[in-house]
Amino acid sequence: MKPQPTGSQIFLATLLCLTTLEASAIMAIRPAPAKEHQHDRRAPKIFNLTGHENSQIKFLTPDLQSSDIKSDNGQIALHPTGKDNYHALYASREHNGVQESAIRYVYFNGKPTGRSPSEITFLNKTDFEIIPDPLAREHWHYKAGDEIAFVIRFKNTPLALHPASLATSNASVLESLTDTQGRVVFVLPDDFAKTIPHARANEPGELLIHAKHADHGNRYATWLSSDYQVSPEHWQSTELGAMVVGGGFLFGAFVTGLGFKRRRKKGEK
DSSP, X not given: OOOOOOHHHHHHHHHHTTOSSOGGGOOEEEEOOOOGGGGSTTXXXXXXXXXXXXXXXXXXXXXXXXXXXXXXXXEEEEOOOSBOEEEEEEEEEEETTEXXXXXXXXXXXXXXXXXXXXXXXXXXXXXXXEEESSOOOTTOOOBTTOEEEEEEEETTEEOTTOXXXXXXXXXXXXXXXXXXXXXXXXEOOOOOSOOOSSGGXXXXXXXXEEEEEEETTEEEEEEEEEEEBOOTHXXXXXXXXXXXXXXXXXXXXXXXXXXXXXXXXXXXX
């Protein structure tokens, strides 16, 4: 019996479909496998950076304070900053003549900073960048079936009619073009093989947006990663159906009881 490929192997194989660059050129920031201690808000969040060789890694807090980060053979530990809201973890390098970058937005709880997430997303971090428009909020994750949008930008200028691709860890691949404002829209595929009728019981999937660009003989490639959740419609429709059936049963019992009372009063008269 042949061994089944892991989710990570499927994800990387899917990414290869999206780029003519060799496998070693793929950059992606993904969460490391969860451990029990990682559920502790005080524990660091662990990420793995694919394509970490010769990369420069930076960490940006919601109030736009930047710091350099070191990786341990591609593994990155992010400690809580005490600041509430989204932080940006991004890496860049030059590889085989291509300027590459990868970015992921990470949420930490802490003291409110009074800053909007759009400040950190639209801040110019690399020459070629994919910007969430808007970024998913803390309690509003990307979900299967959602329409999500991004801006493709080069040197602070949106790129019109520019190709972009989306790959998921569930082996889906989507391709699209930006509009005249540099904005591209994807509808997240409902590609989870199995779903459990409870939100927290379903493991999230991973998505990766990818784009390439060439300018005056220089080549660029960038990746933005995020998780996405199972659509709540999978269990909401079941719950709604149960409510409708239950409501219909109660309504039927009420009508039947009312009719019985009317017949009894009529017989008494």
